[in-house]
Amino acid sequence: xxxxxxxxxxxxxxxxxxxxxxxxxxxxxxxxxxxxxxxxxxxxxxxxxxxxxxxxxxxxxxxxxxxxxxxxxxxxxxxxxxxxxxxxxxxxxxxxxxxxxxxxxxxxxxxxxxxxxxxxxxxxxxxxxxxxxxxxxxxxxxxxxxxxxxxxxxxxxxxxxxxxxxxxxxxxxxxxxxxxxxxxxxxxxxxxxxxxxxxxxxxxxxxxxxxxxxxxxxxxxxxxxxxxxxxxxxxxxxxxxxxxxxxxxxxxxxxxxxxxxxxxxxxxxxxx
Amino acid sequence: xxxxxxxxxxxxxxxxxxxxxxxxxxxxxxxxxxxxxxxxxxxxxxxxxxxxxxxxxxxxxxxxxxxxxxxxxxxxxxxxxxxxxxxxxxxxxxxxxxxxxxxxxxxxxxxxxxxxxxxxxxxxxxxxxxxxxxxxxxxxxxxxxxxxxxxxxxxxxxxxxxxxxxxxxxxxxxxxxxxxxxxxxxxxxxxxxxxxxxxxxxxxxxxxxxxxxxxxxxxxxxxxxxxxxxxxxxxxxxxxxxxxxxxxxxxxxxxxxxxxxxxxxxxxxxxxxxxxxxxxxxxxxxxxxxxxxxxxxxxxxxxxxxxxxxxxxxxxxxxxxxxxxxxxxxxxxxxxxxxxxxxxxxxxxxxxxxxxxxxxxxxxxxxxxxx
Ligand SMILES: Nc1ncnc2c1ncn2[C@@H]1O[C@H](COP(=O)(O)OP(=O)(O)OP(=O)(O)O)[C@@H](O)[C@H]1O
Ligand SMILES: [Mg+2]
Numbered sequence: 001x002x003x004x005x006x007x008x009x010x011x012x013x014x015x016x017x018x019x020x021x022x023x024x025x026x027x028x029x030x031x032x033x034x035x036x037x038x039x040x041x042x043x044x045x046x047x048x049x050x051x052x053x054x055x056x057x058x059x060x061x062x063x064x065x066x067x068x069x070x071x072x073x074x075x076x077x078x079x080x081x082x083x084x085x086x087x088x089x090x091x092x093x094x095x096x097x098x099x100x101x102x103x104x105x106x107x108x109x110x111x112x113x114x115x116x117x118x119x120x121x122x123x124x125x126x127x128x129x130x131x132x133x134x135x136x137x138x139x140x141x142x143x144x145x146x147x148x149x150x151x152x153x154x155x156x157x158x159x160x161x162x163x164x165x166x167x168x169x170x171x172x173x174x175x176x177x178x179x180x181x182x183x184x185x186x187x188x189x190x191x192x193x194x195x196x197x198x199x200x201x202x203x204x205x206x207x208x209x210x211x212x213x214x215x216x217x218x219x220x221x222x223x224x225x226x227x228x229x230x231x232x233x234x235x236x237x238x239x240x241x242x243x244x245x246x247x248x249x250x251x252x253x254x255x256x257x258x259x260x261x262x263x264x265x266x267x268x269x270x271x272x
Numbered sequence: 273x274x275x276x277x278x279x280x281x282x283x284x285x286x287x288x289x290x291x292x293x294x295x296x297x298x299x300x301x302x303x304x305x306x307x308x309x310x311x312x313x314x315x316x317x318x319x320x321x322x323x324x325x326x327x328x329x330x331x332x333x334x335x336x337x338x339x340x341x342x343x344x345x346x347x348x349x350x351x352x353x354x355x356x357x358x359x360x361x362x363x364x365x366x367x368x369x370x371x372x373x374x375x376x377x378x379x380x381x382x383x384x385x386x387x388x389x390x391x392x393x394x395x396x397x398x399x400x401x402x403x404x405x406x407x408x409x410x411x412x413x414x415x416x417x418x419x420x421x422x423x424x425x426x427x428x429x430x431x432x433x434x435x436x437x438x439x440x441x442x443x444x445x446x447x448x449x450x451x452x453x454x455x456x457x458x459x460x461x462x463x464x465x466x467x468x469x470x471x472x473x474x475x476x477x478x479x480x481x482x483x484x485x486x487x488x489x490x491x492x493x494x495x496x497x498x499x500x501x502x503x504x505x506x507x508x509x510x511x512x513x514x515x516x517x518x519x520x521x522x523x524x525x526x527x528x529x530x531x532x533x534x535x536x537x538x539x540x541x542x543x544x545x546x547x548x549x550x551x552x553x554x555x556x557x558x559x560x561x562x563x564x565x566x567x568x569x570x571x572x573x574x575x576x577x578x579x580x581x582x583x584x585x586x587x588x589x590x591x592x593x594x595x596x597x598x599x600x601x602x603x604x605x606x607x608x609x610x611x612x613x614x615x616x617x618x619x620x621x622x623x624x625x626x627x628x629x630x631x632x633x634x635x636x637x638x639x640x641x642x643x
Contacts, residue, residue: 054502075501084502091499093492104488108504115486162504 006066007031008053008083008166008196013061015045015052015220022048023059024220030166035188036198037207040217041240046200047088049217050168054078054085065166065196080108084159085168088200090151094144098135098154101143102126105158125161132187133157149180156187166196173206185210208232216240278483281561285475288562292468302457306532309464311572312471313529318553318568319474320521325550326558327482328514329494331416334423335522335549338394340541342523344430344437345393346530348377349386350446362445367435374436383450390527391520398519399512406508406515411497420543427542442537449531467528471565474521479561481517490514522549548575551590555597557604567604 008030015023023045030036038046052059055075063070070078092101103119106126122130122139130136133153138146143154152172159167169188173181181203188197189210201207207214207228214231216223224234231237296308317335324330351361364371379385401422405415430437437443452459481487493500493507500507530536539545548571556567571590579586601607 056498074506076504076506079502079504091496093495093499095491095495096488100488104485104492105503107485107489110485115489116481116484118480118483119485119488158503 006064006068006165008198009062009064010049010053011062011064013049013052013059013063015048015057015059017057021220023052025061026217026220026222027061028215028222028225030196030198032165032194032196033192034197034212035192035210036196037211037214038198038200038217039202039204039207039214040223043219044217045220046217047170048220050085050170050198050200053168054083079162079164082163082165083168084162084164084166086152086155086159086170086172088170088174090148090155092143092146092151092154092158095142097140097142098130098146099126099139101154102129102157102161106161108162123161125163129157129160132160132190134183149176149184152176153184153187156184160191164195166198167191168198168200170200171202172199173201173203181206281479282476284562285472285479288475289468289472292472293465296468297461297464302460305464306460307573307576308569309467309532310529310576311569312464312467313525313532314549314552314568314572315565316467316471316474316525316528317522317549318556318564319471319478320518320525321550321553322558322560322564323478323481323490323521324514324518325553326560326564327487327490327494328511330411330511330515331413331550332419332515332518333416333550334419334421334543334546335518336423336541336543336546337419337426338398338519338522339526339529339545339549340423340426340430340536340538341393341397341526342390343526343530343536343541344443345380345386345389345523346527347443347446347536348380349383350449350530351443352377352381353450354445354447361443363438363441363443364435371435376436390523394519394523395516398516402512402515403508406511409508420546423541423546424543427538430538430541440538442535442540443530444535446531446534454531454534463528463531467532470524470528474524475561475565477517481514482561486510486513551594553604555593555604557601557606559603560606563604563606566606 010029011027013023013026014021026045026049028036028038038049040046048057051057053063053070055070055073055078059071061071065081065083068081070081070083073081093104096104099122100119103123103126106123107115130139133156135146135150135153135157138150143151146154152174156167156169156172172188173184176184185206188199191197199211211228213226214228215225216231216234216237218240223240224231224237226234292308292312297305300308317339321332321335324332355361359365360371360373364373380389405418410418431440433439434441446454448454449459449463452462454460454463481490489500489503489505489510492503493505493510497507500510526536526541529540549568552568552571553564554567555571556565557563574586574590578589597604603610
């Protein structure tokens with residue numbers, strides 16, 4: 001079920017909010033084995049795309065995972081079909097421990113009756129996820145007191161234990177230190193060997209290091225698509241990012257995102 | 273200590289069981305034992321409210337509905353049992369000498385039907401109602417108002433159907449309880465024991481639910497309902513289970529209330545009765561295991577001692593207690609124990625277990641028992 005095969009294919013996706021077109025006919029696909037990036041300035045519609053794929057916002061068009069149509073299904077059904085996601089602002093269950101968070105996330109494949117039993121021991125899948133996200137030492141810590149980066153990792157771990165076929169990550173490294181970014185990037189590359197990984201990100205440096213293919217969104221439309229170098233050389237992409245640069249103050253830009261002058265301006269330090 | 277810790281609540285329940293089932297019958301007068309039985313009924317309903325509200329975040333302001341379903345099912349059965357064969361319940365003849373027994377009374381002649389109704393009626397009503405509300409994502413204040421309105425509606429319905437249900441005067445004068453003479457002290461003790469045992473059972477059931485994976489999911493649903501969908505669960509179903517369990521407990525509470533108190537009226541199930549049920553839960557601590565039960569018992573005791581000797585003052589005291597608890601202890605009196613434990617740990621230099629439930633509170637039981 002988790003093996004390679006089905007791709008995530010988005011075709012002509014449209015999302016409107018009361019007449020405002022947030023996503024206007026976006027198409028892209030993502031395959032197991034690549035770390036697929038979705039970038040774009042603030043308000044480009046990246047989060048809305050992920051919301052539509054996961055059933056949180058209503059969209060039209062088509063989103064398929066393998067041979068399954070996802071659009072029009074409930075969120076919980078889409079999750080059960082093998083789509084996991086993280087959120088721009090980490091949303092773990094703060095009152096529960098790291099282990100409990102992972103445990104209820106792994107519950108997906110358990111029978112309803114087993115829900116009535118208390119947890120005994122730790123599933124091997126959860127143990128290996130703890131290992132993978134580097135939180136083995138923190139297993140009993142309430143998720144609410146984890147650092148920002150650790151919360152993001154916990155969210156990735158909660159997704160991993162669900163054994164999804166596709167993982168959608170909304171700004172997973174926002175607010176992380178350089179070392180944490182590297183660890184996250186390597187983790188994503190490992191995950192992507194067997195699964196579909198789609199990353200929404202602002203950090204151009206991070207994107208350059210780990211992306212295999214990139215789609216650039218702007219005002220709800222696909223502006224450019226291709227390999228990293230190809231996209232960066234695209235004059236339309238440069239224009240969009242330089243265009244917003246004029247209206248942005250550099251002071252609000254986190255230092256480690258300052259490496260790429262042409263693109264960082266899109267980042268308002270939002271989500272940090 | 274650490275190995276013992278997960279079992280502390282069970283030890284607490286065991287101590288509570290000994291107090292209720294062994295100590296109380298030995299030391300209390302018949303009058304106070306009967307009162308304690310009444311508090312046990314409210315405590316049973318409160319344990320369910322603790323699950324639905326404290327753990328599940330559903331402000332069930334109208335548990336009187338389910339309390340009423342159980343109570344009236346039982347009351348109809350006991351009324352028929354106390355009526356000579358071939359004749360009608362007294363109140364019906366009073367209003368209309370030529371009346372015949374309404375059709376919905378008929379099946380309540382059967383012991384088995386009555387017991388089944390006490391269990392199934394609340395499950396069906398709460399199941400259908402909860403399904404409709406939770407699937408439509410009705411929550412928060414809307415849910416609270418709706419459930420309160422239902423309690424009012426049921427009370428009004430009973431008030432206005434005096435010929436069929438006894439109206440505001442209610443149903444009373446029960447002589448038999450499934451063949452046992454209710455006026456006999458030994459049988460009264462038996463009914464008390466049933467109520468107390470069921471309270472213990474409900475506590476055990478909720479303890480198990482709270483520590484189960486379902487319990488974790490319920491808390492997760494309370495804290496971040498939409499996020500739970502991304503775990504692959506429909507939060508509506510999780511809430512529904514807790515809501516139905518709470519309704520069942522309220523119904524059982526109502527059913528036992530009838531033989532213990534000897535009368536049931538719409539006033540016992542309407543808006544203010546429903547609010548009083550939830551008030552005890554808030555006082556004791558809605559999210560803890562023992563808080564709801566002990567809070568409900570404390571309020572019940574206050575009502576029958578202070579409430580009868582000084583009714584006006586009691587209302588003010590109740591109001592004041594609420595203001596103080598809401599302001600300073602929003603998680604109820606049982607959170608005091610969590611805080612005390614935290615202080616203790618800090619002075620010893622060990623961190624408190626942040627996830628731990630407030631320890632079992634046995635203190636306010638004294639309210640009911642030592643009198
Ligand atoms: N629920 C909503 N109702 C109305 N408008 C919305 C809603 N959600 C998003 N939008 C609008 O849709 C547009 C796209 O928003 P979206 O959150 O997808 O952008 P984004 O690319 O994720 O940006 P960011 O980088 O800031 O996260 C924005 O103009 C936003 O204001
Ligand atoms: Mg976004």
